[in-house]
Amino acid sequence: MAKRVLVVDDEMDVRTFISTLLDSNGYKVVVAENGEQGWDKFNEVKPDLVTLDVMMPKESGIKMYRNIKTDPALAATPVLVISGLARKTFLHSQKVLDQFKNQSVPEPEGYIEKPPEPEELLGEVKRIVG
Amino acid sequence: MNRCSPLAYRRLLLIDDEAGIRRMMSLSLAADGYEVATAASGAEGLEIFGEQKPELVLTDIKMPGMDGIEVLKRIKQISPDTEVIIITGHGDLDVAIKSLQLQASDFVTKPINDQALAVALKRASERLALKAELRSYTEELEERVAEATAKVVANERLAAVGQTVSALVHSIKNMLAGLKGGTYMVSQGLAKEQPNLSNEGLEMLGRNIGRVQELIKDLLSISKPRAPEKAPVDLSEVVKEAAACLANEAERRGVEMVLVVPEHGGPTTSADGEMLLDAYLNLLSNAIDAAGTVTRGRVTLSCRQGMDGVCLQVQDNGPGLEPEAAQRIFQGFYSTKGAGGTGLGLMVAQKVAEEHGGKVVFESDPGSGAVFRLILPPTAPEQGQDT
Structure with missing residues (x-):
């Protein structure tokens, strides 16, 4: 059965690009425009992988990421962050939140800085979910 | 007076109604290296002053028509930096003091003692040099202040934009993602002979090129200094x-x-x-x-x-x-x-x-x-x- 990938990004063009790329390589794609919608879709489709933007209006990807990773029932779902933020910046923000909330949230399974190269993106998705 | 060193301020106007004094003094001054213009009356003197703008003026006080005090007043009005030396008759101390109050640089008394005149001219030259130096400092200072002000203004404008540079980078990265995505879609459409994919890709490219253009336009109008x-x-x-x-x-x-x-x-x-x-x-x-x-x-x-x-x-x-x-x-x-x-x-x-x-x-x-x-x-x- 085709692996289900939830693509969360507020940029329509990025959603179209990623979903076309994954769709034409045999994945089943579901899209969402922000963290709030993404969370709803996540619970609805239980994806095998989430590609997640960080800076989005309404609700950022950070909250959704931590929602997934702090729930023992969901934490195993791999997340590939695709963001304009540098990986270091994202990890730093996570560390600060960890200290603030006294939590320990693991690093994402994959991280790609925008703009993503098609080969790189596909390679990462294959590496993570096969 | 040292006749060997070239004089920095040598253009001199001599105003005296007595032809003999004009002839004698101008010979002596020319010998000292001055370029001397002469005038026989206050009115003529002002006319020549207007044409030649000499740095130094020597004027007799007692002249028919416009007297030396009036000449002094008018010249100081036109050109406050010009050094005016008054020639007074012996015992005209009141007039001499009045001329000094009117910003005359100095006065010499008749009969003219060459050495006293040389000293008065030397002092006048020194004052001229000092004023010129001061003026150049002031001008340079004004220039530097203007430069520094321009820099501060530019920095503030940059800071206003700079606060948002990381946001700007993020925004450009998203546009780049759209451009890359569009390119990918076009090439996929061509490879798989699916024109709709290519069309969608071209639309993405067009849209993101438009966004780059909008961004540039907005950035320019924010950063460009433009007075209404x-x-x-x-x-x-x-x-x-x-x-x-x-x-x-x-x-x-x-x-x-x-x-x-x-x-x-x-x-x-x-x-x-x-x-x-x-x-x-x-x-x-x-x-x-x-x-x-x-x-x-x-x-x-x-x-x-x-x-x-x-x-x-x-x-x-x-x-x-x-x-x-x-x-x-x-x-x-x-x-x-x-x-x-x-x-x-x-x-x-x-x-x-x-x-x-x-x-x-x-x-x-x-x-x-x-x-x-x-x-x-x-x-x-x-x-x-x-x-």
Whole structure:
């Protein structure tokens, strides 16, 4: 059965690009425009992988990421962050939140800085979910 | 006097009504290296002074017609830096003191002692040199102050943009993602012979190229130093022109545009009409975007004359602003429109308002639309060309 990938990004063009790329390589794609919608879709489709933007209006990807990773029932779902933020910046923000909330949230399974190269993106998705 | 060293200030005007004194003194002064012009009366002296602007003037006090005191006054009026040395008769101490009060550099008494004259001329030259030095320092200082001021202004402008550089980078990365994505879609469409994929890719490319262009335009108008070129502006004309510019866009988005402006003679102010239109277009385009998201979207354009100034207004019946957005909209690179906005439009409008001594204000409740007003101060009478 085709692996289900939830693509969360507020940029329509990025959603179209990623979903076309994954769709034409045999994945089943579901899209969402922000963290709030993404969370709803996540619970609805239980994806095998989430590609997640960080800076989005309404609700950022950070909250959704931590929602997934702090729930023992969901934490195993791999997340590939695709963001304009540098990986270091994202990890730093996570560390600060960890200290603030006294939590320990693991690093994402994959991280790609925008703009993503098609080969790189596909390679990462294959590496993570096969 | 040292005859070997070239004199820095050697152009000298000698005014005396006695031909003998003129001849004798000019010979002696020329021998000392001065370029001497002579005049037989105060009037002639002023005429030659006007033509040649000598640095040094020697003038007799007692002359028929215009006397030396009057010559001194007039020369100091025309050229305060010129050194004027007065020649007085023996015992004319009162006149000599009066001339010094009138800014004469020095005085020598008749019969003229060459050495006393040389000392007076030397002192005058030294004062001229000092003044020239001071002037060059002052000019250099003024130049440096102007340079430093320009730098500070430029830095502030950069800082205003700089605060948002990381946001700018983020915004550009997203555009790049769109461009890369578009390229991928076009190539996939070609490889798989699926024209719809290529078409979608081309649309993505076009859209993102447009975003880059918009961003550049907004950045330029924010960072560009431009003084408003003020002229009387009829605000109802600004409203009409803005409406005409965006009529197609409103129609495309299914938004009704309502103009509430007088047919002739709306409120006027002294402003840069082009900048004002640019600012108002940004507000209007935001309003159309907001109204475009609801059914039966409507924007109402108007202008008003109030007690505290004139105002351009646009009201929409869109979703209104969430409190979070309301706090951030003026910061730059904050857009509620995702790919639709550069997040700079309001910054542009606000910058224009500030450059005119005005401001942009808004009222909004989530769910009930928003009103944006560009308020300009009333035209001050001394600035207004239309009063």
